[in-house]
Amino acid sequence: MSESEEHGSLLEKINDKIHKYKHSSSSSDSDDDKRSKKSKKKKLFGRKHPLHHVLGGGKAADLVLWRDKQTSGSILAGVTVIWLLFEGIGYHLLTFLCHTLIVFLTVWFVWSNAASFVNRSPPKFPEVILSEVQCLKIAHIARKEINEAFYTLRNVASGKDLKTYLTTVAILWFISLIGSCFSFLTLSYTIFLMAYTLPMLYEKYEDQVDVVGEKALIEIKKQYKVIDAKLLSKIPLLSEKKQH
Secondary structure, rough: OOOOHHHHHHHHEEEEEEEHHHHHHHHHHHHHHHHHHHHOOOOOOHHHOOOOHHHHHHHOOOHOOOOOOHHHHHHHHHHHHHHHHHHHHOOOOOHHHHHHHHHHHHHHHHHHHOOOOOOOOOOOOOOOOOHHHHHHHHHHHHHHHHHHHHHHHHHHHHOOOOHHHHHHHHHHHHHHHHHHHHOOOHHHHHHHHHHHHHHHHHHHHHHHHHHHHHHHHHHHHHHHHHHHHHOOOHOOOHHHHHHH
């Protein structure tokens, strides 16, 4: 092979390496652009943190987001069985609690007595003791929530804010319509089912839901402006507040 041919093949190799480097750098730049665009997407309700962090980031968030599918599925199956017992078979709550305690105490009693015959130590019943600090903390949280509820009701009934009054009445009327269609137990189970599965589905299809949710919020704001211009602005109390 002559020197010119060797020189030509060497130049071709150098050109191929330069071309590959440019292609890889351009593809990495495009990937970075995609990541930056994805990170700049607006989250639903202006959320800035991951959904797991918003839900508390503890074991409850792991259950709701189905990090452990076996445990989350077992809880859902247990709640579904209880709902079927009450709603389908017509089991009563007090009867269910008594029967559950009877079965639990019987199994524990037989196990404790049979352990001596098979040369095994009897089972240790777990000690459940609520500390004074825990009770005070629960009472403090309950007192705070009850006071806020009474404060909200007082503000609604005072007649100072017609918009809040109309919104509250509309929400209560909508809840009453739903309550007339379902029993309290079925409604509670439906709320639990939604709260237990929707976060997991949202996390799975987060990008698609954020796009649809943003469009829905924009449309709701437009419709509210139309209602405000045609109806709410003509109400004396609301028009006076806007002028002030």
